Amino acid sequence: MARTISYREAINEALAQEMARDESVIVMGEDNAGGAGSPGEDDAWGGVLGVTKGLFHKFPGRVLDTPISESAFVGAAIGAATRGQRPVAELMFIDFMGVCFDQIFNQAAKFRYMFGGNARTPVVIRTMYGAGLRAAAQHSQCLYPIFTHIPGLKVVVPSSPYEAKGLLIQAIRDDDPVIFCEHKALYDTSGDVPEDSYTIPFGEANVVRDGGDVTIVAIGRMVAVAEEAANELKNNKIEAEIIDPRTTSPLDTETILESVENTGRLVVVDEASPRCNLATDISALVAKEAFGSLRAPIEMVTPPHTPVPFSDALEDLYIPDAQKVLNAAKAVVEYRR
Amino acid sequence: MARTISYREAINEALAQEMARDESVIVMGEDNAGGAGSPGEDDAWGGVLGVTKGLFHKFPGRVLDTPISESAFVGAAIGAATRGQRPVAELMFIDFMGVCFDQIFNQAAKFRYMFGGNARTPVVIRTMYGAGLRAAAQHSQCLYPIFTHIPGLKVVVPSSPYEAKGLLIQAIRDDDPVIFCEHKALYDTSGDVPEDSYTIPFGEANVVRDGGDVTIVAIGRMVAVAEEAANELKNNKIEAEIIDPRTTSPLDTETILESVENTGRLVVVDEASPRCNLATDISALVAKEAFGSLRAPIEMVTPPHTPVPFSDALEDLYIPDAQKVLNAAKAVVEYRR
Amino acid sequence: MTDTLREAYRLMRTIRAFEERVHEEFATGEIPGFVHLYAGEEASATGVCLHLDDRDAIASTHRGHGHCIAKGVDVKGMMAEIYGRRTGSCHGKGGSMHIADLSKGMLGANGIVGGGPPLICGTALAAKQQNTGGVGVAFFGDGASNQGTTLEALNLASVWDLPAVFVAENNGYAEATSSSWSVASDNIADRAAGFGMPGVIVDGFDFFAVHEAAGEAIERARDGGGPTLIEVKFTRYFGHFEGDQQTYRAGEVADARENLDCLKRFRTRVTEAGELAEQVLDAIDAEVAKLIEDAVTEAKAAPKPTKEDLETDVYVSY
């Protein structure tokens, strides 16, 4: 039965259900319980934005607080994954990957290949990304293009509570290292989510909305922005098809290419910095594989090539919004060679 | 006057000339002299492949060995850059960025923006990238797409001794943080290099070869691979224009677009892993900005989405070669809608 | 000496008043983003920075307001920055976690735990290369003392024999996690020996203790005697960030505010010793109150940055 719950609750529920189902699932991160060694409440935080709250008492000994030592505890999650655990480590903000990236991209991601197939590293790294909370340049980045670049990693970018739950359960059961990217501005959004456990397979895009005039591929929080734009486009008699890849690695190239073969037009909406991001990745895919169907330039809607600004006035300009998607879609639909 | 010297010598000469010219230039890295605290020779290594050899005695006190603490010494270079030095720090292999990326992308790259323009961080990080030396998965990566993704960084990828010298001198004089990527398989290649100091401006591509049938954009060591292919293409009566961007950030979009407007066909050759790399970046640029001129799908020649294998037999298959470039170029030239 | 005392009090009072006010203003919802307050810890920034001058640089943390004020960053610019205004220290682009003024040797608050210590190896190296007699000071928390970047920096500073001082501000918590749990040694200062430098522990509520320990370390650094690790122990008065319910804590804050407060102790000591009169201190309080009031008023009235500002300041040239 589906109820309406938040993205935060959906993630918490996925963790709780998998922990109940499989003893080898453990959770770790800074203040994932909160209060280690402190005189007061011992599940005081449940992560900085409360996502893991309550798990500590439900699963004694399986929710571990950590020192601020991301290399050590992310590495520990990886090491434990090679020895029969299914750890879910929380990298509080994706922006902190710079202090622990080695363990992720040179260790976890490469074990299986370097060791000739003789390794299995079922670790999940949950991490919070994205702009919108006035958290400034070091706490607002997307950075999933960097993880997508790395062979050996899987990268998940859930756009709603429903995707968050199903994709996280899949991530935990998956035998490869997974980077699970949660948009901080989505935690308080709600949606219908089945109570029972379910998985959403990786590499299968969701066609959020059908339409024959233009294909809009949008990542993570940008899916909602694309939907807003599509509603407006409809008023302009333009039917947009919206594709949410859900995982950027693997990427469901087929669904994207089929759609563009039908519409002939593509807009990619990516909140990540514009160089070497998913917008370029998907544009390039289409320019190579569906060139014959393309009837207009491929538009990319992204932020500018700048760090994320602090001031609300600037951050609102920085983040791609529905108006920019609308303009891009109109431009490609109206394009004449 | 130009002489023939190696890529390694060109880099060494650039460092020596800038150190002689400007007292604030200092060099640091693991064994950049080599022999600190040891009983024998005190300039024993000059870096792991001898690139900085000899500078230690020429510039007393200005070539610093470091412990294996990349975060600390790369951070130190960055901190020193904010206080009047022009440090050139060596990150021995670009693959090691995972233990020090934070200092590069959250500190150096963002200072100027976060501080509202009130910062200047003239640091150069020299680093060795690329496959071909049977150095396996953790010592053979390209990774410049990751740095290119980050606003605030400049990224340089010299393809020859001539570019190496001119671009490194520019990097040292530049007031922004620069990632200077040296291909390890190029160190022993030679070319004509002026003895006098000179700079090559950033963001200005080099048109290595003119041609009207197809544009080949190639990065770093791939320029030579593209040239090999172009010679073969000529035998097939296909004239390829080869563009070496020289810097991936800033990128000389104009030269690339102009060329494609003329040829109508594009092949991008990038040694980096295929997802979210420079090949996708440049493809996307062209699919957006020069769509009207495009007469064929954009081909990308890259390695597969795998870590770099160790065995020579596999590594040779992994690295893009002239045959693959040739095939791609032929495919786009022969393409009929 | 009276001047120093007066200045010490003025700085500590300014920090306290600034933070108490930001705390109030944050509750109104007008201040965007994450804000971490330094109230209770004033003696550390002040006791250290009073020894510093233009040759010297400091690196701060996410809890940076106190360090900024102590190193001389303009208070009105800071307040405007926290409000995201164009008139702010960083023109509204940085916010609370990134206030900086490089012209004052203030290398920035830092959103990355452990981000500062490596940078300070660099400013100290620059001072050494340029023979200025300058020192670099890295402030970092107990939580940051477990970050590899911090530990590497301690070793590098020793190996390079740098004029650097590492100030570990142990306020008992990293977010909700107790330092008694997260720091595996009894004291952070116990780590100094492993990196070849002296380690000192001081009572962070006692301005004079901090001032003295910092003075020794900084003098040694200036004289070529290498780095020192100083652990300052105290408590923060507010939550980790504004909004923190602090259910992990017991009554330590009330006790500290009542019995240990650095401003109270300072006042008692200097008045009892006859070094400064109550009226002098009261006058400073009034002066500071006005400054903060004006800072808030001006910040609220100031314009926000605009479209034209979005893409500037990324590079010096591009």
Added chain:
Amino acid sequence: MTDTLREAYRLMRTIRAFEERVHEEFATGEIPGFVHLYAGEEASATGVCLHLDDRDAIASTHRGHGHCIAKGVDVKGMMAEIYGRRTGSCHGKGGSMHIADLSKGMLGANGIVGGGPPLICGTALAAKQQNTGGVGVAFFGDGASNQGTTLEALNLASVWDLPAVFVAENNGYAEATSSSWSVASDNIADRAAGFGMPGVIVDGFDFFAVHEAAGEAIERARDGGGPTLIEVKFTRYFGHFEGDQQTYRAGEVADARENLDCLKRFRTRVTEAGELAEQVLDAIDAEVAKLIEDAVTEAKAAPKPTKEDLETDVYVSY
């Protein structure tokens, strides 16, 4: 006990013979890539790993051959791997720097200095969660002791009270850089106190000393007594990697080979004590020589991987 001694000698001799032979073969130009030899350090890997069994995991370094052999990785597979053959431990995909056998609890040589210690916190955590009595052992060099990842791992292991042992193999150099310079404390073991664990120093040329210290640490770990840092001091016999001219060194290697060599000392001690006969040791030498000879012959004759192998083994499923 005799069995243990025999096994100890066999392992040390195997490592020595393996490395001496790789040294010779590398000179012929047939071995691709970077190769770092462990000769001289045999007592460390052997003295530690003899205490380990299937419950236990180790993480190694770029100088990994010795750890692999001591933890039971197949020698022929290793040799084939170094030659880049399809029959190698990693099917030719890893090479010298990445030999691993997870089924044996050998988590891999590692091309990243400091890569292993965090992983070992994880294997130790897994053992603890699963209550197997297993331990995790991280081998790392003096150079790696300055890498933040290593230092963080020490603290985490203490904080989580993990059954882990950290073995700092101080061979005097990181590449050409002396550990007396790069490690700011007198000993790496001096760092243990700062991370709340015992620190022990042993003579790395003395198998018995290593074996005893490791035994104590591993027993304590298995019993829930938490982690230990053991510093093993010795010298590597070859250059940092094959090709290193070693101009930074003085006569320490000749001296060590002559007077300190772990195999020589072991032989003298066990024969003089009447624990093992010369003939027994000679027989092991002969057996090992044949093994290595066969390993090289087979490796050279083995096929290389092919196009079909290039894109496999990236993911379990994709």
